[in-house]
Amino acid sequence: MAGETGPIIHTTSLPVAMLLAGFFAIAVYNSLEIYIAIYRTFRRRRGLYFWSALCANTGIPILSLSCLLRFFDVAPAGPMGIVIDIGWWMMVTGQCLMLYSRLHLVIGDPGKLRWVLGMIIAAFLFIEVPVGALFIVNSFYDNSNVKTPITAVFDGMEKMQLVILSLVESLLSGLYVYEWSGMRKDIEIIKGRKVRTLYHELNSSANLLTNIVAIQFANLFQVQTTYKPVVYSIKLKVETYVLSNLANLVSSSASCERGLEFPIDMPLDTTASDPWQHQRTPSEGSTARMAKSGGVIDARGLSLSSTLSGKSALQMPKKSLSV
Incomplete structure (x- = not known):
């Protein structure tokens, strides 16, 4: 052969x-x-x-x-x-x-x-x-x-x-x-x-x-x-x-x-359900500005206000849901 x-x-x-x-x-x-x-x-x-x-x-x-x-x-x-x-x-x-x-x-x-x-x-x-x-x-x-x-x-x-x-x-x-x-x-x-x-x-x-x-x-x-x-x-x-x-x-x-958008039924004040929270912890200055503005989320979605406790994403305007 x-x-x-x-x-x-x-x-x-x-x-x-x-x-x-x-x-x-x-x-x-x-x-x-x-x-x-x-x-x-x-x-x-x-x-x-x-x-x-x-x-x-x-x-x-x-x-x-x-x-x-x-x-x-x-x-x-x-x-x-x-x-x-x-x-x-x-x-x-x-x-x-x-x-x-x-x-x-x-x-x-x-x-x-x-x-x-x-x-x-x-x-x-x-x-x-x-x-x-x-x-x-x-x-x-x-x-x-x-x-x-x-x-x-x-x-x-x-x-x-x-x-x-x-x-x-x-x-x-x-x-x-x-x-x-x-x-x-x-x-x-x-x-x-x-x-x-x-x-x-x-x-x-x-x-x-x-x-x-x-x-x-x-x-x-x-x-x-x-x-x-x-x-x-x-x-x-x-x-x-x-x-x-x-x-x-x-x-x-x-x-x-897992992305950068909040599910429509996710509470915005829940730290455990927000995987990006550690990346966007607000500084002292931004926290003070948020408190003066009545606790509205920053336009870029980089921080969350404690005054929103208990409110769902459905109650927020659409601009506040973008990250």
Whole structure:
């Protein structure tokens, strides 16, 4: 099996070799763009979201370069098999963890979040690690491009791995779409068209892995191995953009709900129900001026008078409700 046990430079045609080199160039270029976007987007470079995105993006050039060196016999197949596995684990598991790190924006149930994290860890331990071990053994055992029993087992396990990982990532993306479809009507009242646009973006990011599975079942190992970093780099660019939009939209909507306007039935003299009271405590001078004016709220709404005790917002003129 070309590529599964060793180099392919002596068995592949020039057009296929040029295609593989083109995939490598696209993946590395996308990865460089993502590095720039990550360091421009993240103000605080810490947390699971930042490190998982950085890990997933670092896995892309590692996997691409090691595949290129292995396939064209620039480096020995065995050690390159280890590097390929490391790059694959970083790229795939990193993207899964990146999706998980922002799942709390649409799911408030900690039990569901723990279940999703357990699924990601189980996929890594029971699917990715065994298949990676088979690939390393296959690389050291025989590099004669002859199908051996180990190669046959690896070939079946590799197809199963791609199907399961595609299902896991589709489930993660599907959770975003499902949960967002349930809450978008409320947020759409505030944000309008942005909510509908984000819903379509979430749908588009969930359908990028099916073509990799199709290429794998066509027994084109060398093509799908170099094509995977391209697809995952595009997927990572889309997900980084969509998740950033989701975080901004949810946080701004939450700010509007807690915002600077008093509910019409909120007593204006209740300190506990006024979250902005500590930011606009009146000075002594302003308090004296308010007392002289009969306890009317300042035109900018920056202070409250104690003479309004017991009056509701419905009893106040509209100008006094703006903050």
